[in-house]
Amino acid sequence: MVVGLILALVAGSLVGLQNIFNSKVNEHTGSWASTTLVLGMGFLASLTMGLIVEGGNLFNIQNMQLWYWFSGLIGVGVVTCILNGIKSLGPTYAISIVLTSQLSFALLWDSLGWFGLEQVPFTFQQLLGVLVIAGGIIVYKFGGRTVETGEQL
Amino acid sequence: MRGVLFAFLGGAFITLQGVANARISQDIGTWQTATITQLTGFIMALLIFLFVRDGNLQMFKKVKPYYLVGGAFAAIIIFSNISAIHRIGVTLTISAVLIAQLGLTFIIDIKGWFGMVKQQMKLPQFIGIGMMVVGVIILGL
Known part of the structure; x- marks a missing residue:
């Protein structure tokens, strides 16, 4: 580990x-x-x-499947969504949502084991861990700092 | 509301990207996956760029040269991310990635490295980082 x-x-x-x-x-x-x-x-x-x-x-690359060629397009979706999110919400609010959503989907993915990745059974402990991390992100981002950062994801 | 949806989808796509890469690497190998996903993403971004034309060589010349190669980190990022997902699962990987990311940004902001405006970190930022570490410990127990 x-x-x-x-x-x-x-x-x-x-x-x-x-x-x-x-x-x-x-x-x-x-x-x-x-x-x-x-x-x-x-x-x-x-x-x-x-x-x-x-x-x-x-x-x-013999075991190539058709959709593998298109997976790189997800990255373009990431950029589009985050740019638009920041544009209408500002970096602090937008990035907090991005990070929390990222974590929640990770937990969902592990629990469902989609795409043939090894399934990690959902436990209350995992949910608690994700909630504490998400809480930490929110405290970090919204706990008043002197200057608003222009940071990007 | 539209912004919230975009941000929400953005986060979902980042996770999807990691998972898709991990899945693809099982079939064709890790470096092959990194190379192909970056190539297809590049081609798509280039097509959009040719359509919107929101930059030119003169603009790039104003950027300090070493910032221009930041994209190259992606090779190591994708490799490490895929290997980590296979070893410790998606949730723990993403959690650790986020902590390292926010932690390093935190230090760079305090020190004002790379010409970033120096940020004064207050108690909430330390509490926030502390909570994230506690969360990862809970996940990893």
């Missing part, structure tokens, strides 16, 4: 860092120009890492 937690913490730290970098790009360009750049960089980096780790095997 420790390895899994460390991996998740690494991912989260990089997400935080990436959000700041991306928002810096976004200060000077439009949202779609910066999203295109961000995903392009992500592609080049993944391709490079994939080639280093897997070599030619990277292109060995």
Whole structure:
């Protein structure tokens, strides 16, 4: 479990860092120009890492199903929704909803085991954990700070 | 209300993305998944960009060069996220991701790194982070 937690913490730290970098790009360009750049960089980096780790095997994708090709479009949906959410609600309110919704769906997903991922049975303890985290997000975001942050997800 | 719906869907999509990546990686491998999802997302964003044209080279030149490569972190993010979901499940992964994300943003805001406006953190921010950590401990017990 420790390895899994460390991996998740690494991912989260990089997400935080990436959000700041991306928002810096976004200060000077439009949202779609910066999203295109961000995903392009992500592609080049993944391709490079994939080639280093897997070599030619990277292109060995026999078990490919049609919908796999479209999963990348979810990312475009993420950007559209969050941009519009922030536009009409402001970052604090919008991001609190985004994070809480993210957690609730995670719990739902584990409980239902959709997509053939291993099912994690729903327990009251899990619900309690998610509620405490969601409460923490709300306290963090709405506990008055001096300046409203322009942070993005 | 429209904004609430967008924000709600945005969060749902982020989780869906992690789950879909974890599922796809079972069939074609983790790096293959990262490469393909970033490529197709890039193509879609590019098509939208060509339609809205909300940026040009001059604008990008005003950005400090190292901020331009922030997107490259996605390779490690996707790899770690997928591996974590397989090991500890979706809920615990997302929880830990959120804590690390908010925690690092918290430190960067306090220190004013990367030219961010220095934020004064007050008691509620510390309580908030504390609650999130307690929540993850409850999940992980």
